[in-house]
Amino acid sequence: MSNFDEAVRKADVLLEALNWIRQFRGKHVVIKLGGSAMEETAAVRHFLTDVIFLESVGMRPILVHGGGKAINAAMATAGIQAKWVQGRRYTDDATLEIVAKVLAGDICGSLVEEIERQGGDAVGLSYLTTNCLQGTRLTLPGENGEPIDLGRVGEVTGIDRDLLLMTCRDGKIPVLPSVALDEHGGKLNVNADTAAAAVARDIQAEKLVFLSDVPGIYLDRKDPSTLQSHLNAARCRELIAQGIIDAGMVPKVEAALDALQAGVKKVHIIDARIPHSVLLEVYSDAGIGTEIVL
Numbered sequence: 001m002s003n004f005d006e007a008v009r010k011a012d013v014l015l016e017a018l019n020w021i022r023q024f025r026g027k028h029v030v031i032k033l034g035g036s037a038m039e040e041t042a043a044v045r046h047f048l049t050d051v052i053f054l055e056s057v058g059m060r061p062i063l064v065h066g067g068g069k070a071i072n073a074a075m076a077t078a079g080i081q082a083k084w085v086q087g088r089r090y091t092d093d094a095t096l097e098i099v100a101k102v103l104a105g106d107i108c109g110s111l112v113e114e115i116e117r118q119g120g121d122a123v124g125l126s127y128l129t130t131n132c133l134q135g136t137r138l139t140l141p142g143e144n145g146e147p148i149d150l151g152r153v154g155e156v157t158g159i160d161r162d163l164l165l166m167t168c169r170d171g172k173i174p175v176l177p178s179v180a181l182d183e184h185g186g187k188l189n190v191n192a193d194t195a196a197a198a199v200a201r202d203i204q205a206e207k208l209v210f211l212s213d214v215p216g217i218y219l220d221r222k223d224p225s226t227l228q229s230h231l232n233a234a235r236c237r238e239l240i241a242q243g244i245i246d247a248g249m250v251p252k253v254e255a256a257l258d259a260l261q262a263g264v265k266k267v268h269i270i271d272a273r274i275p276h277s278v279l280l281e282v283y284s285d286a287g288i289g290t291e292i293v294l
Contacts (some may be wrong), residue, residue, distance in 0.1 A: 016284060017279075017284070020283045020284075021283065024059050024282070025057070025059065026058060026059075026060065027059060027060065027205075027206035028059075028060045028061075028062060028200075028203050028204075028205040028206060029054065029059055029060070029061050029062070029205060029207040029209060030061075030062045030196050030199050030200040030203075030205045030207070031061055031062070031063050031064070031196075031208075031209040031211060031278065032192055032193060032195075032196035032210050033047065033211050033272065034066040034068070034192050034193070034210075034211070034212055035211075035213035035214070035272065037212060037213045038065070038066075038067060038272075039069055040272075040273060043272050043275075044111075044114070044272075045114060046275045046276060047272055047277070047278060048111065048114050048115050049118060049276070050277075050278040051063065051115070051120070051173060052115060052118055052119065052173075053279060054279075055120065055171070059282075061173055062164065062173070062174045062176070062199060062203075063174065063175045063176065064176045064177075064178065064192055064195050064196035064199060065103070065107060065111065065177060065178065065192060066103070066178050066191075066192030066193075067102055067103050067106075067107045067178075068089075070102050070106065071089075071098060071102050071103070074098045074102050075098055078094075078098060080095060082095075085140070085150055086140050086148070087248075088150055088153060088191075089153070090151050090153070091150065091151040091153050091189040093151075093152065095151070095152075095189075096151070096152040096188075096189060099179070099189045100179050100187050100189075104124070104126035104127060104128045104177045107177065108124040108126060108175050108177045111124075111175050112124050112175050115173055115175075120173060121171055121172045121173065122173040122174070123172045123173070123174060123175065124175045125160075125164070125167070125175065126176065126177050126179060127181055127187060130163060131160070131181050132163055132164060132174070132176055133156050133159055133178075133180035133181070133190065133198075133199075134157055134160075134181060134182075134183075135154035135155055135180030135181065135188045135190055136155060136157050136182055136183070136188075137150075137154055137182065138150060138153050138154050152186070152187065152189055153188065153190070154180050154182065154188030154189065154190050155190060155191070155194060156180055156194065156198040157198075158198075158202070159202050159203075161203060164199070165203065178191065180195070193210065193252045194251065194255045196208060196210070197255035197256065197258055197259040200259045200264045201258065201259050201262035204262075204263045204264070205259075205265075206265050206266070207264070207266050207267070207268060207282070208256065208259050208268070209267075209278065209281070209282075210252055210267070210268070210269045210270070211270060211271075212252075212269070212270075212271070212272060213271065213272065213273060214269070214271060215227055215274070215288070215290075216228065216229075216269045216271070216289040216290030217236075217249065217253070217269060217290040219239075219244060227290065228290050229287060230290070230293070231290060231291075231292050232292070232294065233257050233260060233261075233292070233293070233294050236253050236256075236292060237257070240253065240254075252269065256269075256292050260293065261294070265293075266291050266292070266293055267291065267293075268281050268287075268289050268290070268291050268292075269289050270288060270289030270290075271288075271289065
């Protein structure tokens with residue numbers, strides 16, 4: 001291919017994106033970053049380049065992140081054994097301090113630094129700077145209906161909406177670790193998927209994007225051809241009932257359905273390890289992951 005042909009091809013790609021760029025200008029997109037993809041430096045760097053692009057062409061991205069593997073490593077270094085209750089990390093005071101430091105300090109700080117290194121403008125919003133997520137203690141129902149205590153684990157009950165919208169209007173990319181504060185100012189370890197869904201719901205985001213280490217929802221995980229590019233809420237509930245959507249994908253999809261019910265237009269589940277997966281999903285006709293709508 002000649003240099004001229006290559007230039008024409010690039011122009012065609014830009015023109016394909018033009019319609020989507022116009023459609024989403026000024027709209028908010030909440031992106032949750034998690035899974036083992038966070039351990040892959042190149043994947044995170046490419047992802048943040050995509051986020052800067054979104055902001056540069058008029059979209060208003062908001063990042064929410066977890067960091068389970070980094071927390072596990074920090075707990076092992078501190079000699080603290082992780083304890084799990086119904087798939088959730090039991091969080092005592094010592095565990096909470098490690099969770100909070102890793103998420104709000106280490107990971108959030110490194111994401112903001114990388115965005116700025118690439119020429120973007122970002123700000124971390126947490127208890128260490130200006131807090132955005134409010135929450136309350138979470139308990140789970142036991143076999144006999146009695147509440148199961150999870151320690152300092154919480155759920156997001158509200159956000160500082162004005163702070164978030166003002167940050168976006170100022171051309172800055174908000175980065176939110178999955179740590180909330182309760183009514184007394186105490187820290188809570190919250191699930192990043194449900195935190196991202198709460199943010200998307202409360203600001204009526206155009207899109208909620210879950211970036212993880214899986215390409216989307218399969219009817220059969222052993223058969224790549226069964227990747228579902230488009231699902232509606234009713235079909236998702238059928239797949240959960242049938243056990244096809246299972247394990248860690250269930251709370252992710254349930255959070256997605258809650259967000260859709262509250263007014264979010266579309267939810268996307270995509271693989272962060274694919275270079276520029278966010279741009280391919282948002283600004284191309286085909287997309288690469290699973291989109292969920294009402």
